[in-house]
Amino acid sequence: MDASLDPRRAALKPRPLARRLLAWWDVNRRDLPWRAATGETPDPYRVWLSEVLLQQTTAAAVAPYYARFLERWPRVEALAAASLGEVIEAFAGLGYYARARNLHACAQEIARRGGRFPDSEAALRALPGVGAYTAAAVAAIAFGEPAAAVDGNVARIMARLAALPTPWPQARAAIAAATAALVPADRPGDFAQALMDLGAMVCRPRNPDCAACPLSADCAAARAGEAESYPRRAAAKARPVRFGAVYFALRGDGAFLARRRPPKGLLGATLELPGPPWRTAEDGGANAARPFAARWRRLPGEVEQVFTHFALRLTVYVATITAMPRDSGDLFWVAAADAPSAGFSSVMLKAIAHARGGAL
Numbered sequence: 001m002d003a004s005l006d007p008r009r010a011a012l013k014p015r016p017l018a019r020r021l022l023a024w025w026d027v028n029r030r031d032l033p034w035r036a037a038t039g040e041t042p043d044p045y046r047v048w049l050s051e052v053l054l055q056q057t058t059a060a061a062v063a064p065y066y067a068r069f070l071e072r073w074p075r076v077e078a079l080a081a082a083s084l085g086e087v088i089e090a091f092a093g094l095g096y097y098a099r100a101r102n103l104h105a106c107a108q109e110i111a112r113r114g115g116r117f118p119d120s121e122a123a124l125r126a127l128p129g130v131g132a133y134t135a136a137a138v139a140a141i142a143f144g145e146p147a148a149a150v151d152g153n154v155a156r157i158m159a160r161l162a163a164l165p166t167p168w169p170q171a172r173a174a175i176a177a178a179t180a181a182l183v184p185a186d187r188p189g190d191f192a193q194a195l196m197d198l199g200a201m202v203c204r205p206r207n208p209d210c211a212a213c214p215l216s217a218d219c220a221a222a223r224a225g226e227a228e229s230y231p232r233r234a235a236a237k238a239r240p241v242r243f244g245a246v247y248f249a250l251r252g253d254g255a256f257l258a259r260r261r262p263p264k265g266l267l268g269a270t271l272e273l274p275g276p277p278w279r280t281a282e283d284g285g286a287n288a289a290r291p292f293a294a295r296w297r298r299l300p301g302e303v304e305q306v307f308t309h310f311a312l313r314l315t316v317y318v319a320t321i322t323a324m325p326r327d328s329g330d331l332f333w334v335a336a337a338d339a340p341s342a343g344f345s346s347v348m349l350k351a352i353a354h355a356r357g358g359a360l
C-alpha cells in the first residue's frame with residue numbers, strides 16, 4: 001500500500017473519521033428516490049438498479065430513468081422478461097449501452113435464482129456484468145456487509161485525504177484497501193452512501209468545500225491548501241482517430257433506415273445508421289462502401305465523438321428513397337418522431353441531427 005494511505009500512519013484514523021462522516025451524513029444526507037428511509041430495509045433490486053444506472057453519471061440525471069424503470073419493471077423478474085431492445089430503449093440518452101446489456105443479463109440470472117439477489121460481495125461480483133464497485137455497494141447498502149465501494153468519487157476523496165502522489169487509476173488497489181480499512185462494522189451501508197454524498201456535495205471535483213467538510217481535520221490535501229490538485233493525473237496519451245461513414249436514407253414522411261448493432265462489442269445492440277466498419281488511418285481511413293445503391297450526397301463537415309480509447313470522425317451521406325431497397329439486409333424504418341428514444345447511441349443521434357441539418 002502507498003505509505004500515505006496506510007491507516008496505521010497518523011493521518012487516517014478509521015473510527016473517528018467514520019464517526020465524523022456519519023454524524024455529518026445523518027444531518028445532510030441527500031433524499032434520493034432509490035434510498036430506503038431511515039429504519040426501512042433496503043430492497044436489493046432497487047439498490048442494484050440505481051447503482052447500475054448511476055455509473056458515470058449524476059443522481060439528477062438518473063432520477064427520471066430510475067422512476068421509469070421502476071414503473072415499467074417493478075420487480076427484477078419483470079425486467080428479466082423484457083426484451084434487450086426494450087431495456088436499451090429505456091437507457092436511451094444515458095449512454096454506456098454495455099450497462100443495459102449487463103443489467104438485462106444480470107436480471108435474467110437473478111430471475112433464474114427465484115428473484116433473490118445473493119447477499120455477499122463475492123457472490124454479487126460473480127453475477128454477469130456486476131463489477132467490483134456495484135458488488136460492494138449492493139453488499140454494503142442492501143445487506144450490511146462491511147464492503148468498500150470505491151468509484152471515482154470515493155477515489156477522489158481518498159486521494160485528497162492522503163494527499164496521494166500516485167495517480168488514479170494506478171493507485172486503485174491501494175485506495176480500495178485503504179477505504180476497506182475505514183468501513184465501520186456497524187453502519188457499512190450508511191458509510192458507503194455518506195462517502196457518495198460527500199463526493200457529490202462537498203468534496204467535488206472542482207471547488208471542494210473544505211470549510212464545510214466533516215473530514216477536513218483528517219485531510220492532508222486540505223491542510224496543504226492543495227485539495228483540487230488531487231487526485232494526481234497521469235500524463236494524457238494521445239487518442240488514436242478512427243474514421244467512418246454513415247448513410248441516412250430518408251423517406252418522404254421523414255422515416256429513415258436503421259439497423260441494430262451486434263449484441264457484443266462497442267455500443268452493442270444499439271441502433272445505428274448503416275455504414276461500413278470504422279477504420280484507422282493506418283487501415284486506409286474512412287471506407288465509404290455504400291449499404292445499397294441510391295443517389296447518395298455527401299454532407300459537408302463531420303460528426304465527431306470521443307470514446308475512451310479513440311476519437312471517431314464520421315462522414316454523413318444522405319439520399320431520398322421511396323421504398324425499402326431490395327438489398328436492404330437487416331435494415332428497418334424508424335419514424336422521425338421515434339429517433340430520440342429508439343435506442344440510438346449519442347454518436348448516431350449526432351449523425352442523424354447532422355443529416356437533418358441540425359434537428360433531431
Ligand code: SF4
Pocket residue numbers: 157160161202203204208209210211213214215216217219220221222227
Ligand atoms: Fe475533500 Fe476538502 Fe474534505 Fe479533504 S477537506 S475530503 S479535500 S472536501
